[in-house]
Amino acid sequence: MQDSPINFNILHPEPLLVVISGPSGVGKDSVLQGLRKHQLPFHFVITATTRSRRPEEVDGVDYFFVSLQEFEEMIAKDDLIEYAVVYDQYKGIPKKQIRDAFASGKDVILRVDVQGAAKIQSLFPQALMIFLIPSTQEEWLHRLRNRNTETPENLVLRLETAKKELDCLPRFDYVVINAENQLDQAVDNIIAIIQAEHHRLYHRKVRL
Numbered sequence: 001m002q003d004s005p006i007n008f009n010i011l012h013p014e015p016l017l018v019v020i021s022g023p024s025g026v027g028k029d030s031v032l033q034g035l036r037k038h039q040l041p042f043h044f045v046i047t048a049t050t051r052s053r054r055p056e057e058v059d060g061v062d063y064f065f066v067s068l069q070e071f072e073e074m075i076a077k078d079d080l081i082e083y084a085v086v087y088d089q090y091k092g093i094p095k096k097q098i099r100d101a102f103a104s105g106k107d108v109i110l111r112v113d114v115q116g117a118a119k120i121q122s123l124f125p126q127a128l129m130i131f132l133i134p135s136t137q138e139e140w141l142h143r144l145r146n147r148n149t150e151t152p153e154n155l156v157l158r159l160e161t162a163k164k165e166l167d168c169l170p171r172f173d174y175v176v177i178n179a180e181n182q183l184d185q186a187v188d189n190i191i192a193i194i195q196a197e198h199h200r201l202y203h204r205k206v207r208l
Contacts, residue, residue, distance in 0.1 A: 013198040016107040017098070017124055017206040018042075020190070021117035022132030023162035025144040027178040027186075028111045029062070031132060034187035035109065043101035044109045048074065051089040064094075081208075082119040087157075091116065099208050107194060114165040121171060126204040128197055129172040130190060135179040143180075 022028055032044060048064040050071050059065050071090045074080055083092030093110065101108045112120065120127055134140035144155060169175065174193050178186040
């Protein structure tokens with residue numbers, strides 16, 4: 001028998017493009033905050049938006065809050081991977097953040113609405129798609145009302161939109177329940193999914 005070495009160094013995981021999506025009010029921002037606390041090698045993409053800043057939000061941390069004119073300039077310069085109009089407001093994802101994160105070997109976490117997730121998947125079929133849902137409709141409506149940002153008309157619109165968004169579930173790889181007072185469990189489940197993906201024999205490869 002030939003005396004040749006065995007190479008066990010076969011695990012070379014690629015940085016992942018992780019898309020976290022779900023209906024409005026499901027707790028996407030809370031999940032991201034929970035992921036940040038773990039201080040893992042993740043880069044959290046900051047979305048640019050033309051909507052008004054809420055009192056608790058910080059520009060450059062939660063979103064880049066820009067004017068309509070500034071957003072249109074970003075479109076003209078091709079500085080965005082994708083953008084969409086959601087509830088009469090623009091949202092878009094800057095390219096440079098993702099390129100820099102991949103170059104440093106970090107996984108990229110994208111928090112987008114379902115419309116944006118579909119666009120990202122069409123551009124990058126190897127993206128890891130995670131759909132967040134509440135445990136019940138009643139729990140979800142309670143969260144929306146507690147935000148104090150929704151008019152009765154908006155709540156009706158959110159409900160109709162959510163029904164359509166649930167039809168998009170087959171496009172996603174995983175579904176994670178973000179139940180009331182169980183945020184840590186949802187965060188742990190997402191981390192477990194990402195860790196498992198890094199141990200796939202055939203890694204997802206996203207190229208910009």
